[in-house]
Amino acid sequence: SIASGQLLDQRYRIIGSIARGGMGTVYEAEDLRLGRRVAVKVLLEALANDTSCRERFRREAEAAARTTHPNLVALYDLALDATPAYLVMELLEGVTLEATLAREGRLPWRVAARIGMELSAALSCLHGAGIVHRDIKPSNVLIETSGRAKLIDLGVAQLRTGRSYERLTHSGAIVGLPEQLGGGAITERTDLWALGVLLYYVLSGQRPFAAADLSRLLFLIAHEAPTPLCAVAPETPEPLEALVMSLLAKDPALRPVSAAVVQRTLSRLLDARTPEVV
Secondary structure, eight states, X not given: OOOTTOEETTTEEEEEEEEEOSSEEEEEEEETTTTXXXXXXXXXXXXXXXXXXXXXXXXXXXXXXXXXXXXXOOEEEEETTSSSOEEEEEOOOEEEHHHHHHHHSSOOHHHHHHHHHHXXXXXXXXXXXXXXXXXXXXXXXXXXXXXXXXXXXXXXXEEEETTEEEESSOTTSOOSTXXXXXXXXXXXXXXXXXXXXXXXXXXXXXXXXXXXXXXXXXXXXXXXXXXXXXXXXXXXXXHHHHHHHHHTOSSGGGSOSOHHHHHHHHHHHXXXXXXXXX
């Protein structure tokens, strides 16, 4: 581990750890050259000599470097040949959507729609750059103190090279459902299904698919429709419910055609409704 006060490349002074994931630890640090606070993701020491992990780390940085958007975390710097290897990113102040839901249970429909609009804007940017996120979930959404949603973590993304997508991580991860269950290709509409799962959860406080064991959960995802939103979140406007349920279609061809379409639909819905205090 890296101690508080330690310098990386005589530039980034470590302040303290923020989070730890499967491949690295994220630290808050001070950029001495530019006089700003940043987040530094450091490859775990145990993985430093693992060629495949270093390659995945590099590709994650490459994916992040392809995109710039207000609802995506910005990449500032990377040192992939350093010991330890690290990425420098925008430091965000806020809490994850997962923590917000744990505290609130569920959110008012206007708040949910705004989060969905911002996440679909982020996905539109990623998809335009040839990246499928593949891991849309509340723990990978940070709600800044301003209320803006930011999509984080490209750790299991797929990157388009030519006409096909190249996985950035191992193929064993359970992501991309239900396409992965049916042997279908992972595409941009895979992210839209995951966005539908997230919005259903935010609006109702319930997961659209829940079971006591993994095999039952996978069966539900593959074969069963979730309970209609009107039954678990009756205050949800009908157009919003229709959008969420269309995102959850098993057949990707029945989902909205793009994240940009989802963004525009949510924007029109929010503009059409009388503002509420939330």
